Amino acid sequence: MNSPVVQLATPASATRVTNFAAMSAALTGFSLETISPDLDVTDLKSAYLQTADQNGESQEVDRLIAQFLSMKGKTSQEIADALLDTGKQPADLIAAARHILEMWYLGTWNGAVVSSNAYIGGLAWQAAQAHAMGYSEWEFGYWAQDPPPLADFGVQVSNGAKRG
């Protein structure tokens, strides 16, 4: 597992961010390298964890992380399905997990944009094999060609992909 490049006050919170990132990879279906790249200049994982904390969902996030850590060896899909299992999970954990998904996919909390980096980094654009509207790093004429395959955008395309 990659160690994230984050500047945080205490080692304990660094571990929490690391675990949050690993859980987010499984929950979103994107690779850990996408969620927490080696050189992470935008550090969305810390921003999203902080946003969840600020909105009073610290405990729910920690319970989700604890569940995630207990599922070693499971595929991302199995983990995501378990974390979001409406038949077994309490409603507050389902809600918190969905809030985390919304942040990663759209860069929003309840519809409000978390930051410009969050908007640009929304995984929905990657899932569309595209780029954020208003933020293209591609070159003139790219639109006349097929995009690279979905896996190149960080999606764990094999449904049973092992985590980690």
Added chain:
Amino acid sequence: MDNGQFDVVVIGSGLSGSIVAAELGSAGKKVLVIEAGPAVPDNRGEYMQNFYMNSLKAPESAYPPLTLDPANEATPRATIGGLINSQNPAKSYLIQPPPSKIPNASSLPFSSTYERVGGGTMWHWLGTSLRLVPNDLQMYTKYGVFSSDADWPIGYDTLSGLYEKAESEIGVPASVAEQAPLGPAIGLKYRPGYQYPMNPIPMTLVDEAVSKGSEGVVVDSKPVFVTPTPAGRNSQPYQSRRVCAGNTNCIPICPIQAKYDPTVTLARALNTGNVTVSWQSVATKLLTDASGKISGVQYVTWDKELNPTKGAAKIAQGAMYVLAAHAIENSKLLLLSKSPQFPNGVANFSDQVGRNLMDHVLYLSWALTPEGQPVYPYRGPLATAGIESLRDGAFRSQRAAYRIEIGNEGWNFAIGDPNTTVLDFIYGKNESRTNPPVAPGQPAGKPGLALGGPALAMAINDRLTRQFRLGCLIEQAPQASNCVTLDEKYTDGLGLPRPKINYGFDAYTLAGFKSARQTCSAVYKAMGATEFTDYSGRKGSPSYFEIDGEAYAFFGAGHIIGTHRMGNNKKHSVVDANQKSHDHANLWIMGSGSFPTEATPNPSLTIAALAFATAADLKSALK
């Protein structure tokens, strides 16, 4: 009072005002530009930040003021935020008419918006740079519709020369050879040997799919075919600006200024050394002398957008005056300038100021390509091709014509995607009507899946990569009753009355609407695509109406047209073919407000073309 004596005082720094300022400044004339809004920023970072952070990414999302408080803003303007609250003057700058009773479409909110900032509304134009065709200028003579006042007082050959100047100023990449099929189809003409200033922009995969799939579709004896759209986005470095990188964000803002905007021309004007701009300066009245000539522009400055403090009233003077504040603000100022000498307002002998307000009525439809056949939208410029082949034909004696713009932004315009579809699959909702898929007109039923993990990414990938949409720009008939007046009850933050709107559609326009719907559905069917257009959920919204029992809603195209139409008859029109007032020897009134009819092309290229005619007319007048 400003003691500086200018050759020309221009009100507004958008496309028209900037072209006139640059042309006259280049000719050594002294020009003062009075701009209501804030100065053009040194770079567009601040506007980009506004755009990124705004949760409603409407055309206005990048531009100040970011509040929605027209009674207390220095330069409030029509916004999408205001339109959503069209019946609430606390949020809507425009005082909109009450909605008519369904199914009637005779009273509806005017749905296009504009900006009041340095550089004007074209900060967020799409870039589309289509020419009118000869028959567009003669709707009465050729098709017997509207009235003789709807024929333009300008011939196509004159306009063609002006278009060449406009295409050079804006920087329009296109190929005359690629446009050639539109000659026999709708009468599009170029001067022999003419070439656009840049090579064309390639079509997207979405365009290619519509082009191939729609082959064989015929509407009112006219074949449907797709052509690349000439547009003001660089295909090569031009005017020291970059090449388009396909940010898919022409509206609200091109992040790299590969798309032309009037700040380019305004910079050219300022570089002449003969042009001065007074920012944050709102014109409040055109003053007249005993002979009826304009003698000055009264204006006030302001300090901050919200709850502004007004500066003392000033007067700017010049030999000539140009009103270039866009159709609604132009009308507002002319009507505000009433005096005992001109009780109907300035330039309003004809009683046509504010009348014949038009927009391209936009019918939007959307579909998914067949499974396994993605077209990869959300890439490239917002629109790169369209169906122009239905813009002219004998049918125009019976119903409105339209052009069809192919969108490259998936269902972003249609339903606010990617957000709506993504939220559906996260929260287990069905706002998009694709979770699970629901046929148009059917109740949405029980929502489908709430997903996570790779299954979520794959579901989103499947939907988003197959989305596309068609937008029909329908020619609205000019109607005297569709008009801008002043509402003295409601004022802005400077105490000025706000525009009051009357607006609706006549039978000719609605017949075009119905045809547009049928054409789009026929194209989707021919492509094997699945249509999802559904307006039944919008019942109760002010933009909702019905035709023959079918649910419709319309959008504004952002094209504010009419309000000071041009013509040869001074009793029935406001300006002449050079946009000079019939009533005042030293006043020109510019922009799409001068169009007697709107035809089907997006108006900016024609606004620029007419601005070159006005600049030439001003130069002769100043000799």
